[in-house]
Amino acid sequence: MRHRIIIEAQSPLAFPVRKPGDQFTESLGYVPGGVLWAALGSQRNAIPHARFSHALPAHNGDEWVRVLPATAISCKRHPGFLPHPRAAGESDMAHGVFDTLIDRSCAELLEPAALTYDPRCPNCLQRTDGYGGVYTQRDGRHETRSIQLRMLTRVAIDRMRGTAAEGLLYSPIVVSETNSFQSYDQQTQQKNTTTEQTRFLGWAWELGADEQAALGNVRAVGGRTSSGLGQVHITVEPDPVTATLGDRVDIFNRQFAQRWHMFASDLAPQAAPDWHPDHVRVFTVGLQSDAILLENGWQPTMVFSSAQLEAQTGLKADLVRVQASTQIVGGWNVRWNRPKPTNIAATAGSVYLFRTDASEAEVITALEQLEAEGIGQRRAEGFGAVYCCDEFHGVVTGDVR
Ligand SMILES: [Zn+2]
Incomplete structure (x- = not known):
């Protein structure tokens, strides 16, 4: 039994890879499964039964988000998913993404005399490059998903004097609490800039009823929660099975x-x-x-x-x-x-x-x-x-x- 977990940022979030203490510590761009597991554990004071995937960047209304397979490639000069058909014709238009696993496997196994497998961009016939990242499907079209990072500058407080500590300026690079992106409005036929709370979508397995309730009550995840970062709102939903x-x-x-x-x-x-x-x-x-x-x-x-x-x-x-x-x-x-x-x-x-x-x-x-x-x-x-x-x-x- 799988559940969908939606995490909405209420403040900047920090998921540092390394020990806190470096002046510039960059956050990961997703919510690691271990962070959710730990938040649930400390909420219930017990080792959770549930297992969590990493929660990946998503927009409001996305059914799922996934990591693109390593076999996906795109045009080297104009990488990215095809834009909306009506937005076509712009000079910075992306040339589309396709997958090479099946074709490359067939080419390697059958060794066709008539072909060296060297996929070119179907749009401009130029060279291609690997294309990674997180993607989803909306209204039959593929779209990428990402979050924005921003830098905060904070000063450490001297615990004895209650004032700024000398030489302890630090600048964590954190996940911004809002996410701005361009979308195409079918009705007005124009590009709009949408801004919404940053959200992540992940999955949990074997999440019991008690753990579900406890997870919904988690208010802070990740690093630097003592300085006001990491405030979230977590929603647990049943799995919307899209493809069996x-x-x-x-x-x-x-x-x-x-x-x-x-x-x-x-x-x-x-x-x-x-x-x-x-x-x-x-x-x-x-x-x-x-x-x-x-x-x-x-x-x-x-x-x-x-x-x-x-x-x-x-x-x-x-x-x-x-x-x-x-x-x-x-x-x-x-x-x-x-x-x-x-x-x-x-x-x-x-x-x-x-x-x-x-x-x-x-x-x-x-x-x-x-x-x-x-x-x-x-x-x-x-x-x-x-x-x-x-x-x-x-x-x-x-x-x-
Ligand atoms: Zn191209």
Whole structure:
């Protein structure tokens, strides 16, 4: 059972990565799952049962927000989702975003003689580059979501004298409590600038009724709450299921087979793989937050391997393709006043493509388990959240969004 968590900022928010104390400490641009977990724990004075994803930037009325898969690319000179059709024609118009996972996998497996896979912008035929970030879908169109950071300057107070302490000026870079963005008004056919309270949208699993009520009463999250930062209003809502896993697996398999047939029949393939999408099932596991993965239970890795998949779900599958990168994650434990352990993590957006001989029902059961449990270590802090068979993989070259 999953719940949607909406966090509305009532004051600037700070989620520093490092120990407070540096003069310029930049906040993360999202609400880490561990922050919500800790806020719930201190509200109830008990270890929470619930698990939280990171809450990502959203606008009022967004049903969901997700991290774009690492396979998404866009024009290098005019990156971004296509603007509203009626706003087209402007010089700074973005050329659209599309996904390369299916096409690149087919090209690598079939090695077409007629084609080197080097995707160009379908609009201007210039070079492309990776395009990451948070996105959603509104009125059938894709849009990015982000927040604004701003710098506060504060002075520390000397506890003895009650006046400004000497040499203790600090300037945290915090999440602004308001978010301004441009939107297109269909009725007036004009671009409007909208300003609203900054909000984040995340998910919670296994949130009991008591914990739901307690979470609604949380008034402050994150760092620097003693100096007035971090005031929030949290709403817990039932999960508005937008696309079931069954539909996503089904659509992904059809799209994969369709592109495979196009590569196989039109582009003179030089390789003959020992499998065919008509006879096996393919599926993806995509990271929605950084994941701390261990191979054989101890070896840090950026690959979510077949062995890890089988150990967690019992599903036997072969890893076909990986698009992943790594970064170091850590944090600061306020209660212990100690740094959290640092780990190598596969970054959010990383994608793992698998194929399997198992039945569709077995695949769906396994993927439902992955989405409900997450993968890897430190999941209670929001690491290892996954979204399987992302619909965005179906946005292929020539069908930019
Ligand atoms: Zn272009």
